[in-house]
Amino acid sequence: MQTKEQWSSKIGFILSAAGSAIGVGAIWKLPYVTGISGGGAFFLLFILFSLFMGFPLLLAEFVIGRSTQKEAISAYRSLAPNTNWHWIGKLGVFTCFLLLSFYSVIGGWIVIYITKGLFGGIITEGADYGSVFNITIGNPLLVIIAQFVFLAITVLVVAKGIQNGIEKVNKVLMPALFGLFIVLIIRSLTLDNAMEGVKFFLAPDFSNITSESILFAMGQAFFSLSVGVSVMVTYSSYLSKKENLIQPAISIVSMNLLIALLAGLAIFPAVFSLGLEPAEGPGLLFVVLPAVFDQIVFGEVFLIGFLALFLFATLTSAFSMLEIIVAAIVKGKTEKRTKYAFIIGALIFIVGIPSALSYSIFADILIFSKSLFDSADYLVSNILMPLGVLLISIFISHKIEKSTLREELLQHSRLGATAFNIWFFIMKFIIPLVIVVVFLDATGILDKIIAVF
Numbered sequence: 293m294q295t296k297e298q299w300s301s302k303i304g305f306i307l308s309a310a311g312s313a314i315g316v317g318a319i320w321k322l323p324y325v326t327g328i329s330g331g332g333a334f335f336l337l338f339i340l341f342s343l344f345m346g347f348p349l350l351l352a353e354f355v356i357g358r359s360t361q362k363e364a365i366s367a368y369r370s371l372a373p374n375t376n377w378h379w380i381g382k383l384g385v386f387t388c389f390l391l392l393s394f395y396s397v398i399g400g401w402i403v404i405y406i407t408k409g410l411f412g413g414i415i416t417e418g419a420d421y422g423s424v425f426n427i428t429i430g431n432p433l434l435v436i437i438a439q440f441v442f443l444a445i446t447v448l449v450v451a452k453g454i455q456n457g458i459e460k461v462n463k464v465l466m467p468a469l470f471g472l473f474i475v476l477i478i479r480s481l482t483l484d485n486a487m488e489g490v491k492f493f494l495a496p497d498f499s500n501i502t503s504e505s506i507l508f509a510m511g512q513a514f515f516s517l518s519v520g521v522s523v524m525v526t527y528s529s530y531l532s533k534k535e536n537l538i539q540p541a542i543s544i545v546s547m548n549l550l551i552a553l554l555a556g557l558a559i560f561p562a563v564f565s566l567g568l569e570p571a572e573g574p575g576l577l578f579v580v581l582p583a584v585f586d587q588i589v590f591g592e593v594f595l596i597g598f599l600a601l602f603l604f605a606t607l608t609s610a611f612s613m614l615e616i617i618v619a620a621i622v623k624g625k626t627e628k629r630t631k632y633a634f635i636i637g638a639l640i641f642i643v644g645i646p647s648a649l650s651y652s653i654f655a656d657i658l659i660f661s662k663s664l665f666d667s668a669d670y671l672v673s674n675i676l677m678p679l680g681v682l683l684i685s686i687f688i689s690h691k692i693e694k695s696t697l698r699e700e701l702l703q704h705s706r707l708g709a710t711a712f713n714i715w716f717f718i719m720k721f722i723i724p725l726v727i728v729v730v731f732l733d734a735t736g737i738l739d740k741i742i743a744v745f
Contacts, residue, residue, distance in 0.1 A: 317609065318555055320602075323560070323576055324575075324576040326493065327570035330497060331496075333501045334501065337501070338516075341512075342545060342548065345510070345718075348715050349519040350519055350544060351715060355537065356522075358533065363526045363529055365382055368381045371691065377691060384525070387677065388523065389613075389617055390671070391672045392610060395613065397665065400437075400438030405599050409595055414592065415586050415595060430655075432649050436645060443640060443644075444637070445607060450629075451630040468604070469605050473551070473554045477557045479585075481557065484565050486565050492564065493560040503738075507678075507730050508674065510678060517544070518609070521676075523612045523613065537703070538701070563580055585598070650664040678727050678731065682723075685723040686724060
């Protein structure tokens, strides 16, 4: 049975999928992970993982979703009936649930900053923006209320469905985000000592790269493109059979890399110019942005505008995470969408409370030296997503007929057998090998294996 809802246009699908991919991954997370992981060398690894693993995986999820026209769990069950492969979809749903639980905390931080900005409470002469951020996220009641507001907005949009909710909002928000980024970059690059930040971001220095940095770069590529959690399986299930899959995938990866580049060029020149620490951590963006806009005439106005667009970009990713969970439950029965969107949103809010309180009441609770917030982030980005990617690569290359894959992938495309064979080789051999090696290296097991030989 075909899903009742579909994207109204290819551009709507591309912008919505790109919105899912871009969001917090490229704008919030990439700059601070780059800052703590070696700068330019990490960014180069991120690009390589995005192109040679993220892009093929995006196509794989598109093939699974568009060919079945079903949400994640049903799609795997349809392609491999009477097997346990549908657990890939369930893993994706669980990962999105956990991801949105701490992702909504960041969305709440943005809500707080926008509210403060509207009342002139962010940019002040001589302010220590690092302290401002720490005080803000250290207020337990405030962060929980803000997290609730962010999730409420997410639920209301997803409840409206694909065309009237997700697609309509993304068509406006994504182009606006690009425009304001350009303004921020121009100002950031004209600050004193800005080129030191550009050098840090774009000039690779592999002396700072560790096995954990490589794992982080791979996890960041998957996080930024929303692959490994079957979000794109669900999104592509709403895509018409008449559309080709390769062009949207190229557009999404290109837009994601462009936003990542713009985010780095906006943040790191300012970090070095203002004497801030690039390894600041999750609060980097919230410390740098006010400091940069502090240098601009009508800076508070520009800051509010950027934060609003940052909120919208964050919401577009949140839409996709909630959508995969809702779609897995309603299974195309649109009359159930609103009810379950609210129920799931409430559950995510409850699960996210410990992450929201990681910098206040639960600050002393650590898991392997990581806060509850950082532990949830690490579990999703560096364990669950790569695991999902590994399983998808095995599924696509071993459980679906090669002729079926070729027909689905190349449909309405000018690419031929050679391009398909390269993609299939990467999915079958390269991606599983890379993931296993990186995992073994990051956990120290690889060194023990090498020592034996």
